[in-house]
Amino acid sequence: MDPYLLLKWVHILSSTVLFGFGAGTAYSFWSAHLTREPATIAKVGKMVVRADWIFTGSSGILQPVSGVMLASVAGYSLGESWLIVSYGLYALAFACWAPVVGLQIRATRLAAEAARSATPLPPAYFSAMRLWFWLGWPAFTALLAVYWLMVAKPQLW
Numbered sequence: 477m478d479p480y481l482l483l484k485w486v487h488i489l490s491s492t493v494l495f496g497f498g499a500g501t502a503y504s505f506w507s508a509h510l511t512r513e514p515a516t517i518a519k520v521g522k523m524v525v526r527a528d529w530i531f532t533g534s535s536g537i538l539q540p541v542s543g544v545m546l547a548s549v550a551g552y553s554l555g556e557s558w559l560i561v562s563y564g565l566y567a568l569a570f571a572c573w574a575p576v577v578g579l580q581i582r583a584t585r586l587a588a589e590a591a592r593s594a595t596p597l598p599p600a601y602f603s604a605m606r607l608w609f610w611l612g613w614p615a616f617t618a619l620l621a622v623y624w625l626m627v628a629k630p631q632l633w
């Protein structure tokens with residue numbers, strides 16, 4: 477098979493897993509949070525954290541690796557303006573996503589403790605979720621912008 481097509485297939489497939497799991501796990505955890513039921517939040521949180529490590533994490537590594545390989549096979553310079561802006565946006569998305577995983581673990585642990593002791597969700601849980609919510613948006617928006625840059629490949633300067 478043509479190495480270019482193979483790499484592009486991997487790169488696009490990986491972006492689907494990255495974006496799909498990123499948005500999908502966030503939606504699931506937010507839906508669980510809205511129930512305000514500690515046991516539900518703890519259960520869904522555990523699944524979401526696992527899925528984020530396995531799928532979002534691995535595709536998050538594969539994405540820039542396959543991207544750089546793709547650029548060299550396709551004959552693009554790594555200094556193309558649309559690629560440089562993509563690196564920045566991808567770094568921003570990663571910088572927001574990494575603490576989000578930590579916050580998910582914290583919120584899940586607090587919900588599990590509340591479920592075990594049959595007490596309401598503590599204020600620390602709500603502060604973790606507030607930060608989780610607000611860090612998710614820049615990561616999501618940055619990836620949308622990267623998708624556009626990948627598709628349009630504009631010369632920005």
Ligand code: HEM
Pocket residue numbers: 484487488491494495539540541542543544546547550552559562563566619622623626627628
């Ligand atoms: C951060 C490092 C990245 C690099 C170096 C990179 C590199 C590239 C290159 C060179 C192409 C052009 C292939 C071609 O059309 O010949 C491409 C296409 C593509 N990239 Fe990336 N990429 C990166 C990250 C991402 C991310 C984060 C996403 C989405 C989450 C993404 C999604 C896509 C898609 C969907 C295409 C296909 C566009 C098309 O066929 O017109 N890439 N990438």
